[in-house]
Amino acid sequence: MTINTSVETTTGPRDLEVLYAAPPADGDKPPVLFVHGLGHAAWCWTDWMLEAARAGHPAYALSLRGHGGSGGSLRSASLGTYVDDVVHVAATLPRRAVLVGHSMGGLVVQKALARYGAAAGVLVAPVPAHPAIGSLLAIARRHPLDAARMIAGGSLPLRPEYLVNQLPEDAARRVSARCGKESSVAQYQLLLHRPSSAPRASAPVLVLATPDDALVPITDVRRTARRYGAELREFPGMGHDLMLDGSWAGPARAMLDWLAARASR
Template sequence: MTSVRIMRTRDWAHPVPPARREVLTATPELPDDSKPPVLFVPGFGHGAWAYAEHWLEHAAGRGFAAHAVSPRGHGNSEPAPKAELRAYAHDVVQVAAGLPRQAVLVGHGAGALVVAHALARYPARAGVLAAPVFGGWATLGLALRHNLFGTLPAAFGGKLRLARRQLFSRALPEPAAREYLRRIGHASPRAQWELLRSRPPEEPVGAPPVLVVGTPDDRVVPRSALDKVARRYGGAPLLFPGMGHDLMLDARWPEPLDAILDWLEKGEH
C-alpha cells in the first residue's frame, strides 16, 4: 500500500507565496471529452514557449486540450530569484487544479522532477517524465564532462549555462538552435542546489500510471539515470535514439510527443 502524507508541517508553517503564472493553451477544434487535458511543465530555464513551438498545437490537433505553464521565475511568469522546488511544484498543482478535468502532467528535464513532486500533491490522470533530470552525481558528472564552464558555476550558486550540444542533435538547423539558446533563462540558485541534492520525491497520489521517455544520446541525463527513474515507477524508458535532451524542440520533435499521446489513448487514462 502506498502511503500519502496528509500534513506537511513546512507547508503549513511557511506557505508558498502567490505568484503570477504564465499559461499558454491550445484547444482542439472538436473537443473530445474522452481525452484528458495535458499540462506541460518545462525544465529549468525554459518556459511555456518551449512547448508552444510545436507540442501544444500538435497535441490539440490530436484532440487533447493542451496547456503549458511557466513556473515562477520562468518564461513570462513573475520573477522569483529565491524560489524553491516546492514553489515550482506548487505552481503546477495550482494550474492543474484549475483545469476543468483531471489532467495528465508532463514534465521535461528538471521539470520532470517538479512534476514528480506535484504528483505527490495532485491526483493526476497520468504522469509523463521526459528526459527527467532528478539530480545526483551521475547527472552532474555528465554535465561537467560536456559543459565544464557552463555547469561548474551552478554547483556554487551561479547560473547554469547549457550548451548547444547538450540540448540538440546536429539535425536541428543552427539558426533554430541559436534562437532557442537565446531564449533559455535560469532557475533560482536555491532550486539548482536542491536539484544537486536530489531529494527523492514522495509517492504519487492515487498511483497513476507514469511513463518515462528519453534518448540514449542525451548529454544531460545518463542512460543509467533514465533506467533508474523508470524503475522507480515500475517500467522501462521509451527511447528515441539520435535526439538531443530538448525533445520538444529538436528536429524530430513529433516522435516522442506522438508516442506519449499514443500511450495516453491506448491506456485510456
C-alpha cells in the same frame, strides 16, 4: 484532413503565464499540462501542445515563477515553489490532468504527482528520482567551468550542444538564446533532493528519453523508470530537448498513442 488550432497566452493563478491550445471539438479527453525544464519557459512546448490539441486534448503549458512571462522572482524560487505552481494551475483545469514535465520539470512533476491526483504523468528526459550527480559529472566532462559555475550558484549556460543534436547550427543557437537563468536554490536541489513519494491514486507514468542526452545520463533515466514501474521509450540521436529537436514529432506521438491506449482499456 488538416485541423487548424493555435496557442493562446493567458494569465493563470499566482500571476503565472499559461499557454493554451484548444482541441477542435469538446470531448472527454483529459487536459495535458506541460511543465518546462531548467532555464526554459512555456514557449518550448508549442509543437507538442498543438499535437495534443489536434488529438483532442485541451493543452496547457505554464511558465514557472520567474520564467517567461510569469511573475515572481528566481531569487526566492525552489523546487517546492515550482511544485506549488504546477498543483495550483492543475487544480484550475476542468478535469484531472495529465502532467508532462521535461528535465527539471520532470522532477517537479514527480513531486507534483505525490500531491495531485493526476490522470497520468509523463517524464521527458527527466532529472532522475535520485540526486542528479550524474548530470553534474556529465557537464563537468564537457565544460568543467560550467559545472563550477553551477556549484558557485550561477545558472548553467544552456549551450546548443547540451540541448539539441539534429537542428542546423543557426536554429540550435536560436533555441539556446531563448533560454534564460535558473534559480540557484533549485539548481542545488537537483543535486540534493530526496526521491518523491509514490503518485497519488496510482497514476500511471510514461518516460521518454534519449540515450544521446548530454545532460541526463540514460542510466539515471532508466533507473527512474524502474522506480515508477513506467514504460520507457528511447529515441536515439535526439538531444536533451526532445520537444525542440528535429525529430520532436516521434516522442510527441509516442506520448499521445500511450494516452490513447490507456483510455481504450
